[in-house]
Amino acid sequence: MAKLVGNAIFGQSGGPTSVINASAAGVITEALKQDCIKNVYGAAHGIKGILEEKFYDMGMEDPKELELLKTTPSSALGSVRYKLADPDVDDTDYKRLLEVFKKYDIRYFFYNGGNDSMDTCNKVSKYLQKAGYECRVIGVPKTIDNDLAETDHCPGYGSAARYVAISTMEVYLDARVYDTPMVCVLEVMGRNAGWLTAATALASYKGAGPDLIYLPEITFDMDKFVRDVKEVYDKNGGKVIVAVSEGIKDKNGRYISEYGSDLAKEKDAFGHSQLGGAAQVLASVLKKELKCKTRAIEFSLLQRCAAHCASKTDVEESFMAGQMAVRYAVDGYSDYMVAYEREPGKEYRCKFKLVELSKVANAEKKVPREWITEDGTGLKQEFIDYALPLIQGESAPPMEDGLPRFARLKKVPVKK
């Protein structure tokens, strides 16, 4: 196939991760090497930057800084949460995108994100096809939620899982120093899929993790929860560690975090202790039920930006996912997302493949029920075997004065 000559644009979308910039480095450095790609543009704030013609000339960046992107957390070009309309209902954005693509001779479009971003990528791809505008569209996966379909795992998950597992082990040791009861509730990100919360089981596997783990895959029952905790409390001399997904819901589909508003009314019962997310709600409930010290810890943004303890496996795979996206596009593929395929066998090996964007857009992969223990409060060995290889190896940014030296991009705007 004759090589398609033109410019390339790359955008980042959705919640950032520790390694989304590693994929950016992969896409950008690989695209800059390709003869058929004349200019490599970085979109400011994803699809929004393209609509507004705000993009940077990545060829102007210092290669050393592009290398540093591999260990720089967050989305260096800026991210966006912008849902494109159904083109049959409203094609304004699509017309504008086509206009911009034509104006800048964009023939390669790489979009890095999760399910919503793959939906954007898919819609753009289909529209450009329909419009007869030749452009290679490849999605690069990214999400700490690990919930993208058709791929063994997602760039970003391994590093977030490593941070969560390590921090859980550390908190485990800290939370049991006194010879008095202490119940600690850890809250991990994940609205619908419990992959990241499940990573706390890696700490348990090492003997320093939660006694109980609650994923959004299992309907949350407050009475059973209190019983579960009481049982561990009695068995372990009042020391209990619980991990919960932010997205746990009761049988009516109500988020446990929303219980906070009810509990706040019972002010007297809780004194000055006020409530926040799911962990704070549960810590308050347990404080009342067990009459002991409880503590809620939310990993919050920390779990998705802790580049200082990223998984080397994840960083390297994420970089390669970016590289592969460019290579596949140059080889003529379009309308796909790059995906990981784990090779069979005991030793972990992972190869790349392409999956149709339409199969990934908006789809969600959850933790299989059979990997969760019968009683719904823990993970089985199958999960450990799945997740452990993904957190291997240590990656950290180079240090300057004892602190990380993150990439500093020039972000030279492309003239309109």
Place this chain on the structure above:
Amino acid sequence: MAKLVGNAIFGQSGGPTSVINASAAGVITEALKQDCIKNVYGAAHGIKGILEEKFYDMGMEDPKELELLKTTPSSALGSVRYKLADPDVDDTDYKRLLEVFKKYDIRYFFYNGGNDSMDTCNKVSKYLQKAGYECRVIGVPKTIDNDLAETDHCPGYGSAARYVAISTMEVYLDARVYDTPMVCVLEVMGRNAGWLTAATALASYKGAGPDLIYLPEITFDMDKFVRDVKEVYDKNGGKVIVAVSEGIKDKNGRYISEYGSDLAKEKDAFGHSQLGGAAQVLASVLKKELKCKTRAIEFSLLQRCAAHCASKTDVEESFMAGQMAVRYAVDGYSDYMVAYEREPGKEYRCKFKLVELSKVANAEKKVPREWITEDGTGLKQEFIDYALPLIQGESAPPMEDGLPRFARLKKVPVKK
């Protein structure tokens, strides 16, 4: 001076840190080397373990595990918060301690902790002196709060400061990925002294830190706070990062975290958003005032147990502080705490000295007013020069399966 022959006991007290076990390793390994020290006991849960005759024979531990203590967070022997009575009012505990010391021929007492623990150490020392029981008592400092008097800094501070600075830099990058306003409030430990919150200024020094920093040393004024934030908000396109100490108080001495109970009443104004500590209170106030997305992040226990990104300088100094305590005691010193003295000159060098326990007990060292900017919302270069050397060098536990291999002590109980 003839060497005092007998047994030694070591205890850990107060809130744990990433490096209190490094000091334990220093005390224990050094004590095991000394001929005049026959047995080295580790008290379970500090002074309480001594009162209850619960201690471990540290000579039975595998030297490899003792080495691993250097990179194991939390208090391996268990900690305690137990305030000894004034011996003139109630000497029950003291009589009991003397009984135990005599029974086990304890001639060396090493106690590792903060101000309260140094108070315990001081009281025990004075009582044993008065009772005419010869025992060398040396305190080993420890606190992430860095608020011990008579020492340049405290073991544990450098590592907590490094974690706080690195995490702040990472959150800084994460919190500005969208092109929409976002105000992020970080909450750092420190009830009365702002040293650890001030460490976020190290992130600002590297260009990725808070715009505003509020320490408990400065009376907190909510109206001024809102004005300060609005000013940065307008200047920076709605991107603001604020760091606050958990212990900030208003002019009436009321903790800002206590405002939560008032705010919870105004439920309608905040919808389902519930409140927790100071950061959550402030995030709620700002959400209401600025009508933008706000996020409260509490470093919680994470900041004091993050051995995975400890300061090597801190780990090494903490280990040596433990060693020095033993050497000083064997050399005949008693009734002192080991302290750090920074040598003058541009290059950081630190030596050890002894300070009287009575001068340290219950005293509190705060951040000097002249190191805080005039308007009370930032730190001056003097603080950076003070703190930066303390976070140098990287220390992490050895990894096994991508996860930390922390020390596993046998904890062989000493027969009663």
